[in-house]
Amino acid sequence: MEEKLTGLVLSKTDYGENDKIIKIFTLEKGTVSASLKGVKKAGAKLKFASEPFCFAEFLISERAGRRTVTGASLNDSFYPVREDVTKFFAAGAVLEFVRRFAKEDITSPELFFSAIEALKNIAYGGVSPRRALCAFLISALKIIGYALNTDECFVCGNEIKSRVFFDAFSGGFLCENCFNGEGREINHATYVALKKIEEKEETTEEENLFALRLLDFYVKTKAEEKINSLQELLKL
Ligand SMILES: [Zn+2]
Structure with missing residues (x-):
């Protein structure tokens, strides 16, 4: 199952060698956790989506109760706060x-x-x-x-x-x-x-x-x- 959620990344934690798990506050589902595969590798295209403050449209697939981010399009990263x-x-x-x-x-x-x-x-x-x-x-x-x-x-x-x-x-x-x-x-x-x-x-x-x-x-x-x-x- 794939779903599109509007969300704000609240936190990230390392998972395994190359992955991260992020907590996203979404408009449609409240807070959800999802993994981002391979984002610690150089040049990973979804790296931006693993950062707190990332406000984006997330494409998330769910299998056996586990969510994985498969795509994201950025609305705002609120860059000046850094x-x-x-x-x-x-x-x-x-x-x-x-x-x-x-x-x-x-x-x-x-x-x-x-x-x-x-x-x-x-x-x-x-x-x-x-x-x-x-x-x-x-x-x-x-x-x-x-x-x-x-x-x-x-x-x-x-x-x-x-x-x-x-x-x-x-x-x-x-x-x-x-x-x-x-x-x-x-x-x-x-x-x-x-x-x-x-x-x-x-x-x-x-x-x-x-x-x-x-x-x-x-x-x-x-x-x-x-x-x-x-x-x-x-x-x-
Ligand atoms: Zn009084």
Whole structure:
């Protein structure tokens, strides 16, 4: 059986002497694994398709439950992410997020298009890679059911004007009056930064950093996952 799948390569691992196995996040089937034969040989024509960030139309044959890539036509390799360390870790965090949260054989077109858009913005957009990553994480968390609720106080619904508390288990922010010991106080500037990003307003690089730190904390606490590229990005 042969099928055509639109996909984004998330990771690659060596297999045998000349082959690789890649993990592809596909629009039609969710995450799938497939082998690429002979791609480690010099001049292999499908070598490009074994690289993470490769966004392509894959031709895949399946035999006895094993998938093999037999052809690929490139849409984009997001090349500029390889030339700049900030772009590289921001784009890497997008792939890692998808790798950790997209399920095998379960489709999520929303997450797929959101990842492609984020990679485009990081690679070619005029925006800061940190800002593009923040926007991706906020929307991707919403897609997987971990939406942050920045609108107002999660409990009383009033605007949060001064001290602000974050409850990582509900993803909600609370005002001083409603805080009952669950969660922790955060910098008001972090809250403002997240709101601005959600409302597509301009942010400074410092605000992007505040927002990224909170998103990192949230993913670690709520989803119990660590995005390594995000750790690297925060160290830069
Ligand atoms: Zn309140």
